[in-house]
Amino acid sequence: MTNTLDKSENKTTTIKTPNLVVSVSKIEKGSDDVSFPKRGEKIENVKSSITIPAKSLKGMSSFSTVVYKNLSGILTTSNKGEGQKQKKKINSEVVSLTMANWERNKDFSVTLNIGHFQEELSSPACNFWNTSLNGWDTLGCSLKATDSISTTCECNHLTNFAILMSPFESNNVDTKAIDVISLVGCSVSLLGLLITVGMHIYLWRYMKSDRAKILMNLSVALIISYAIFIGGVDRTENKDVCTAMAVLLQYIYLVVFFLMLTEGVEIAFMVLYVFSTRSRIRWMLPLAWLLPAVIVGISLGATQLEGYGNEQFCWLSVEGGLIWAFVAPALLIILVNFVLLILIVRATFNAQSLAQKSKQEKSKAGVRCLCVLLPLMGCTWVLGIFYVNENMAWVQYVFAVFNSLQGFVIFLFHCATNQQVRTSFQKKSKRKHSESFLSTKSSGKAISLPRISLTDVSDVSYSYDQPFKFEHQL
Known part of the structure; x- marks a missing residue:
């Protein structure tokens, strides 16, 4: 299909079936970010979109996208590191992105906005299909934003992506x-x-x-x-x-x-x-x-x-x-x-x-x-x-x-x-006033009077340590 596109004047070729959408797009030199579907374009019954930043397009001539509309009854929901401890459910389309030699780009990344099938499920996680483990994995993918309708993920590699969520509903809490x-x-x-x-x-x-x-x-x-x-x-x-x-x-x-x-x-x-x-x-x-x-x-x-x-x-x-x-x-x-x-x-x-x-x-x-x-x-x-x-x-x-x-x-x-x-603040204010008064009286004399106040002799405060007065503090 990529070879056919090279001979065609069209920049994008898309094939649609009830359960599958396949798209191949050319990448022109000097392009800014590219996306699927194209900006302003909508594909019927497809809830997901992909954005590839300009930094990830170096040396690339084309990319292909496949959207599997429903594989929840076919693929397992087991997740690396979690086994069967977490009951998860595939709550989105499975999106596959392919680009030749993307591994050579050290700054490669791709952003995916994947729509949810059911809005009431909770705990979304960005997953990709790890063929070596024959299960879902999250390595290299991070969740950027989520709401009841969709989840945005950023990944530093390419494969098949999907959103796995907890089957426990949380629609009663905002x-x-x-x-x-x-x-x-x-x-x-x-x-x-x-x-x-x-x-x-x-x-x-x-x-x-x-x-x-x-x-x-x-x-x-x-x-x-x-x-x-x-x-x-x-x-x-x-x-x-x-x-x-x-x-x-x-x-x-x-x-x-x-x-x-x-x-x-x-x-x-x-x-x-x-x-x-x-x-x-x-x-x-x-x-x-x-x-x-x-x-x-x-x-x-x-x-x-x-x-x-x-x-x-x-x-x-x-x-x-x-x-x-x-x-x-x-x-x-x-x-x-x-x-x-x-x-x-x-x-x-x-x-x-x-x-x-x-x-x-x-x-x-x-x-x-x-x-x-x-x-x-x-x-x-x-x-x-x-x-x-x-x-x-x-x-x-x-x-x-x-x-x-x-x-x-x-x-x-x-x-x-x-x-x-309040009482302590009043005492401190009185002490400052007393010290200021004594300092003023002693100024200009060879010998200054010692700064003594009643607080120095008996520093009695309304203390938390007086158990008989505890009820008054409440």
Whole structure:
């Protein structure tokens, strides 16, 4: 067919059948990008298109394209490295592209936009038919964009291409909306946490306590997690980078959970054992950063990096079971913190200061108590396990809102509206004013007076370590 085209004046020859489309096109010297079908041209019942950039046309005279409209019942769906662990379905036409001597071009690449048969399937992956393995493979192909209608792939070689997708439907959830909610929420939380950390550092002399130290560790861990999530969760174009991002996310999220457990244990001791004075953070904080590293190390050793990242996002594999290396410890910590939360709220309501208040005042105190404690103890993460069927799709939106705004809620209740922060700020302002006054009085004299204020003699602040006043902080 290529020889016939060489003798013809036509630049493209196309043959159409009900289940097959074959096209051969000439490549003129100095051509820009070439495509199939040609720009502005449509081929009936063909959902796929191919674009070959100018850099890939060096030394090429023609290319041929074959579109197999439906081979889903003929070809196997087994995938290299996945075997039968993932149930996949061919959800597109199979597109074949042929060019002579393309291997000589080191910069060769081709972009394919392949339409989906069924719009409700999930987890698209760019695949090619590996003849040596007699199965589908993803090596050399990366997913550039996807939606319910089509998927765009870029590959650095030629063969038969198709989109394999999970047969599990996801038409009840708008993934774009979830992405926007997560991105906006994480950005707001990141800003709020940076302000919280900066304010605590500025007022550290007046706010130093065990709970403040835990809060700072938790805030820093959340800042790191938000930064990695925003900057790296979708870096799927590079497998090594994606794997590294998945490992980092697993570690830092586990650190966040262990710090939330530390927070829960510390608050429980403050409320339930009011006369306890021994500091626990000397061993709890180091463990909160070290135990996640042990879990991640075991996961890496057991999986040899298999399951870290996929075609859609840089996170842990669900199909291979690696996700349980995060979910299991997270659920255990949530369960422990939930029990501690019940004990804390119960003890707070039984406190003498609340016992004499009206039901309305108790309700307000209870709501504030939950707003303060839930983000710190991570109990909102339990929402993730309630998405069990299509009728519970709303849970994914609530989960995305609550957990992306966890850092903002911490900023709101532990910085912006916190009484200790306001009191500490007033003390620091008074101290500066006192030092300025003494400096002015002593100017021009041979001997200056020592700068002493009441704060230096007795630096009494509204501390988190005062268990009898805990209910007033809520």
